[in-house]
Amino acid sequence: MTNNQPDPDILFYQSRTRLPVIARSEDIYIWDEEGKEYIDGCSGAMICNIGHSHPRVLEAVNRQAQSTFFAYRTQFENRPALDLAQTLVQEMPGGLNRVFFVSGGSEAVESALKICRQHYWHIGQKGRHIFISRTPSYHGASMGALSMTSYAPLEIPFRPMFQAYPKIPAPYCYRCPYHKTYPECGLECAWALEKTILEQGPESVAAFVVEPIGGASTGALVPPDDYFEVIQDTCRKYGIMLILDEVMTGFGRTGAMFAMEHWSVQPDVVALSKGMGSGYVPLGGV
Structure with missing residues (x-):
């Protein structure tokens, strides 16, 4: 003072x-x-x-600093970005073969939402604008990412400022929102995705955004082994995209390169950051 x-x-x-x-x-x-x-x-x-x-x-x-630190993507390509993109594609599940680099996790999630929306716009499904996520969850601090978040300490003051999107319960078996026990519950939390899609109208839903393992809002929340089978099948059934937020779980954090590998999930879009730059440089990717 x-x-x-x-x-x-x-x-x-x-x-x-x-x-x-x-x-x-x-x-x-x-x-x-x-x-x-x-x-x-x-x-x-x-x-x-x-x-x-x-x-x-x-x-x-140090080696890169002696050549150049920056090359704008609309005017130039640069070798480190090309090499990193190739490495990432080789580590990803089949079909994920394009990379868009950003500066951090919130920007990665926000860009993932925009990529999905732009995809549906260009194929003539312009009504698909609703993104479903989970409660509790954390997807970032920017306004778009915060609209996917359900974590009271961070979101409550800003709720009037962003779009209110629907959310389904996370697979929080320790404090089940349905007051049931796995597996007798029949994975009601996973089937809530289909219920919400039908309530919103399948033609209006663009994507489901989910952390493979819940992070900041739930403290390493691991889903039941058959959870993502239901989630993935539901997304395919209604033609909506599955966005995995691997910002925290990616790059070896859970023992596999990406947490989705534990359940053989095949997402449409993946948001990356944190371990990708490992604190040395601001870096993320989609």
Whole structure:
């Protein structure tokens, strides 16, 4: 505080408590300016999948900095983007063979929504504009991504500002919204997707947006093994797209390269970020 006024550098802090100032980091360790050592047990915001200050990454960044850092996509291609796109396509399930790069997770989700909408517009199904997601869920902080989110601490103040889209219950078996027990429940939470599609009108629904494993809003919520079979079949039945938000779960976070591999899910669009740039550069993809 200076003259009873908050210091400008803490304007957007969650509290007035000053935090340690980081001095350096390496692997899973962080040191502050006082020399205190920390273990980064969360890898930042679930982002530093390969650890801090990895020498191969630092070498690559330095090498690229000596040539160019930026090339605008409407005027030029650039070799790192081409190589990364090829690598991603090789890791993806069959049929996912195009990549659009963005700067982060919220932008990836937002771009996924726009890609779906634009697809239906160009094939003459202009009525498809409704996106269904789950409650609780978290898909990002930008307005489009926030409209897919159902997480009270982040969304309530902004609800009047964005489109209210329908949401179905997440497979939260520990606190089942239907007060039932799996498997006797018959996966009612998954079948809620079909019910919602019919309520909205199948010709109006563009896509279902879902985290393979629930993240920030549910704390690693793993669905029953047959959950995504119902979800995928329902999307195919009504011709709507399945968008997987792998922003948090991608790039080895769950033991597989992507969480969708655990259930052999075949999505139409995938949103990526976090581990993709691993905290070294702002990076995401669709």
